[in-house]
Amino acid sequence: MRNNQNNTLLTVPSGNLQIPEFPPQNVTTDKTNIYFSLIIPTYKERDNIAKVIKILCELIEEFISEDYELIVVDDDSPDRTWEVAQSMMAEYPNLRVMRRQQERGLSSAVIRGWQAARGSVLGVIDGDLQHPPEVLAQLLRGIAQGADLAVASRHIEGGGVSSWSAVRRFLSRGAQVLGLIFLPGVLGRVSDPMSGYFMVRRSCIAGVTLNPVGYKILLEVIGRGNVGEIAEVGYVFCERQEGESKVTWKQYIEYLHHLLRLRLTTKQVGQKSSFPIGRFLRFGLVGLSGVFVDMAILYLLSDPTTLALPLTRSKIIAGEIAVFNNFLWNDAWTFADVSQRQQEWHHRLKRFLKFNLVCLAGLGINVLVLNLVFNFVIPNRYIANLVAIAVATVWNFWVNLKLSWRVTDVK
Structure with a gap:
């Protein structure tokens, strides 16, 4: 790989959580428009981030060569995750890093990353290896075949979870049933609306003000975006190997808050489908x-x-x-x-x-x-x-x- 002379951090976007129709022009790079931008939101992932970056770069380059970028968006981790990622920019020229010091939250981190992204296709993946990177190629293939949104799902053939407790499985299913009651036009369109592993065409969410609560940004994308065809790929959600889980009761409360907000603030939620x-x-x-x-x-x-x-x-x-x-x-x-x-x-x-x-x-x-x-x-x-x-x-x-x-x- 060629050397990257610019190791500066990305400027954190401000204002409304709105994706621009066209990539930002004030980027210090020789290529403004690219095909794919993948956001990796992180917080205290120092033990994982180097391995994640290496694996993702190798996998994506096999599929779309150099026409991509990885953007690590770190919420000012006390273990200085952002610093580890920044130190790798010389070795990986497609890597960019953003350090957020004024905001917190996975969903807003993803959107801030998308705001700074140059790709026509925008994606998100966890930074802890719980989302298997090899599924990215299948998601990219779904987009290439015409889908507006490609979602990695635990609930179709080839999908599952590795070692969830019965309580966590029950809570996950219960949350989905509640979502089907509140927002059937959103949660009914995909088998795994709780997924945090997906990619979407920029044109489907450009100009829309997103207003997520908690972790479930996919609900926001489907509910407020202009998403037509959807592709799904099965994947097995793996338990993290390093670091600590960030799933708490707070995330379930935020999910309920998000459902209510979407229900009350959207006139047309998702695409209407004919009753069978x-x-x-x-x-x-x-x-x-x-x-x-x-x-x-x-x-x-x-x-x-x-x-x-x-x-x-x-x-x-x-x-x-x-x-x-x-x-x-x-x-x-x-x-x-x-x-x-x-x-x-x-x-x-x-x-x-x-x-x-x-x-x-x-x-x-x-x-x-x-x-x-x-x-x-x-x-x-x-x-x-x-x-x-x-x-x-x-x-x-x-x-x-x-x-x-x-x-x-x-x-």
Whole structure:
């Protein structure tokens, strides 16, 4: 590599978090416009940053030669991560470094990096090796094939997490369900809306004032940007080898804050997609078959002329058998296009458990809506029950569509 004579730090942009339509012109370089700019936000990553820079430069150059830049945006780490990165600029001429001393936060660090970037494609990757660098080539390929946004996902084929606890998995899924309720037009477009590993065309977010909270900048990009086609690539999220994790309860609170802010401040959130009427009708017919199964089993178990079991016990058994019936039909018919791609027993078991949980939540919604409608709107228990069933059915269908059987508008 040629020597880089300019080892100065980048000036930190100020003002609104808005990406310019064209790269900034006041850069001290012989090349203003490049293809790809990758931001590496860091805080206390001294033990990782040198390895990350070396790996990323080697991988990217294999795919797009020298037409790229890496920008390390460090939040003034006390371990002087920025200084380690700066010392490598002579060896890696495509490397640039920004030291932020007045601002903090991963999302704003990424946007400040994008503001200083020269690429027509803008990306972000963690600086701790939890995002496997080799996936970058697949993301770049997705953009090259016409996608506006390419996302590394833990929730499609080839994706996963290496060693998360059951609690962390539950919190991650719960956060996604909440997002589907608040912002179905955003979270429904990708299988892993919590991903912090993606790239997007500059033109899709140029001129838009971004206003992120916490870590989940992808929500902001999809919610406020003009994103058309999306590509997804599976990846396995790895536990960090060096340094300390920065995931705390504060990040979950910030995520909820972000959802509310997006919901309240955007008139059009994401792209509207047509409601899958055909799939919903099949889901409804399967649900109707479950009613007959429930009634038949309840009769066989509780009727005095048959087994004469206690009513509550009979209802629980009948209800679970009906849920199992519905799952089998939905897996084989309603969502057959998804289940055929994941036919292993552990995949089916996971879908069944999710389906059970969604239906249980739907039962709670059914009871809540029944009481609200009966007590405050229509004092007729049967009409109120029909309204409650309709609401619970839509809930069960929509959340199962986005959580149990993942159907996303991705390439």
